Amino acid sequence: MATTAPPPQFTLATPPVARPFPAARFPASAIPTATAGVTSIDATPASQERPTSPPLHAYYDALFAAYGPQNWWPGRTRFEIIVGAVLVQNTAWTNVEPAIANLHRAKLLKPSAIEAVPFAKLAQLVRSSGYFRQKAKKLKAFVRFLRKEYHGSLTKMFRMPTAMLREQLLSVHGIGPETADAILLYAGNHPVFVVDAYARRLLERHRLGEPHHGYEYLRHFFESNLPADPALYNEFHALIVHAGKHYCRAKNPHCSECALHSLLPETTVAST
Ligand code: SF4
Numbered sequence: 001m002a003t004t005a006p007p008p009q010f011t012l013a014t015p016p017v018a019r020p021f022p023a024a025r026f027p028a029s030a031i032p033t034a035t036a037g038v039t040s041i042d043a044t045p046a047s048q049e050r051p052t053s054p055p056l057h058a059y060y061d062a063l064f065a066a067y068g069p070q071n072w073w074p075g076r077t078r079f080e081i082i083v084g085a086v087l088v089q090n091t092a093w094t095n096v097e098p099a100i101a102n103l104h105r106a107k108l109l110k111p112s113a114i115e116a117v118p119f120a121k122l123a124q125l126v127r128s129s130g131y132f133r134q135k136a137k138k139l140k141a142f143v144r145f146l147r148k149e150y151h152g153s154l155t156k157m158f159r160m161p162t163a164m165l166r167e168q169l170l171s172v173h174g175i176g177p178e179t180a181d182a183i184l185l186y187a188g189n190h191p192v193f194v195v196d197a198y199a200r201r202l203l204e205r206h207r208l209g210e211p212h213h214g215y216e217y218l219r220h221f222f223e224s225n226l227p228a229d230p231a232l233y234n235e236f237h238a239l240i241v242h243a244g245k246h247y248c249r250a251k252n253p254h255c256s257e258c259a260l261h262s263l264l265p266e267t268t269v270a271s272t
Pocket of ligand 1: 248
């Protein structure tokens, strides 16, 4: 994802200082003692042979060493991050940037301002993000929810326990699991892993997930194999998106150039 002010691009000429993976906080229950690998989430009966996968922190370490900090999420304020999380649904971030810039110019990047602005004007301002009427409706729904439940205060809202707030967000029109989790993690600093299409594709190609696995299943997979650390989730998700955009494309993945090449299962290596 790009940013309203594009994040600094990492180059191999200036390798970052690796952010150490907090191995000490890795939940012991998530580390199979026999394999020291990732808890598999496929439906293979335990009695059958199952390939051993590298632990998730190996994925994180390899991605971070190669691509460095991603400086997510773009946004000057928590509310701007929330607006971005809604507007980026089903579109690229490059289409969201002009919409955010319009809202910024119109001084509408405040919950009360979004609630007060006429719907038609709001829709026009976010037009570049696509599905602009639906997205204007979603923004209106969120700020209405915020006022009714938390007197318009994001601070009060984000003080709620994670699971309870997640339930509430999911009940707001237009907020699905991925958007709710992006809001919780990137605007609220709650320990929730965001599972998007890039994460799903990576898991499947590394034989850590299956196409039939649902969103909640995959989210639980990440969260049960990682410490509950918002900073780690933030960086890991952003790194996965970076790999997905540049290497792990839907068609013709560039595995040989990707930082995760050495972590591919043998059968997959043979086919790439
Ligand atoms: S491009 Fe290849 S090596 Fe990289 S994440 Fe995708 S499947 Fe793995």
